[in-house]
Amino acid sequence: MSEKKLSWGVISTAKIGKRAVNPAIQASSNGELLAVASRDEARAKAFAEEAGIPTSYGSYDALLEDPAIHAIYNPLPNSLHKEWTIKAAEKGKHILCEKPMALDAAECAEMEAAAKANGVKLMEAFMYRFHPRTEQVLEMVRDGAIGDLKGIRSSFTFKLDRPKDIRWDLELGGGALMDLGCYCVNVSRTVVGKEPVEVRAMANFRDGGVDQQMAGTLRFDDGMLAHFDCALTMDRTEVYHIMGTDGHIRVLDAFVPGTDAVVIEKFDAEDNMTPMDVAGGDEYRIMVEHFADAVLNDGPLRNTPEEASLNMKVIEALYESARKGGEGMTVD
Ligand SMILES: NC(=O)c1ccc[n+]([C@@H]2O[C@H](COP(=O)([O-])OP(=O)(O)OC[C@H]3O[C@@H](n4cnc5c(N)ncnc54)[C@H](OP(=O)(O)O)[C@@H]3O)[C@@H](O)[C@H]2O)c1
Incomplete structure (x- = not known):
């Protein structure tokens, strides 16, 4: 460096x-x-x-x-x-x-x-992509630690009690999917390693048009499903489960885990859980150091703008589906 x-x-x-x-x-x-x-x-x-x-x-x-x-x-x-x-x-x-x-x-x-x-x-x-745990989970899935991938469930919710918050304002790009569901979409696409071909979503919209709660499904070309929910009106939960043929992985406090040591919960096919310790780290600091390193040394970025576009395509299709009462939408 x-x-x-x-x-x-x-x-x-x-x-x-x-x-x-x-x-x-x-x-x-x-x-x-x-x-x-x-x-x-x-x-x-x-x-x-x-x-x-x-x-x-x-x-x-x-x-x-x-x-x-x-x-x-x-x-x-x-x-x-x-x-x-x-x-x-x-x-x-x-x-x-x-x-x-x-x-x-x-x-x-x-x-x-x-x-x-x-x-x-x-x-x-x-930033969650830069937490050491995220990389370790992806490696485990790639290495077949839970067999073949079968599905993903994710959830990110919290209670937003500030009535003037930017998240309640459609004009400012608010909404539960924009603020929280974007993580669920991101982790689903990242774990699967390709783009969904179709999505469906249902949402509760507030006066003013902002989604306060959404539940959605991403379908991949092999039929695999990833489903999620997000809300600005529910107790805080941040979790994803990656389901495989030989067990599953559960990640709690998934997106904003703080800086302390964390665990990856690995379940075998008989539902026995082994906690795997991961050293703590400040995901924000790792992210800004990665960015600075890429700028100073003209290196590659781990999150490219193309990747951001792909995530947004899925988000756009989910909104379209939710506005049409859950109709299936293809993702270009
Ligand atoms: N990665 C994460 O962990 C994370 C967590 C939370 C939020 N975010 C993202 O960070 C961004 C900001 O979120 P936040 O919760 O920090 O927002 P925030 O506290 O409301 O801050 C937004 C800032 O934008 C400025 N601003 C300019 N035009 C504005 C307008 N018309 N209305 C309101 N503010 C305006 C204001 O600063 P001045 O008045 O000083 O100019 C305001 O302080 C969003 O994109 C959000 O999705 C990321």
């Missing part, structure tokens, strides 16, 4: 930046967080002071003009990911963009084209 450090700026005072990603950049071995921008100058200043960020800006544009910044972390509401990622790319900045990368696959493709045209790297911030 290069001795150099990647200089980052974060656009907005988003909660996820404050809670996880900004501290991860500050703790990273190959990055430094030089600036934060907000729509409100006083908010940016107060945020910078509290977080020990040297510079603050009263607009995102002003931060993008700073020549000392080489990478942008974009945790804006989903509907603004595209606009500000493209603006950043046009200023020659590399971009780590929050999940889901955009509102649809067409937007992802535009963002990818802008990154390519400007010679910068773009990655969707699916």
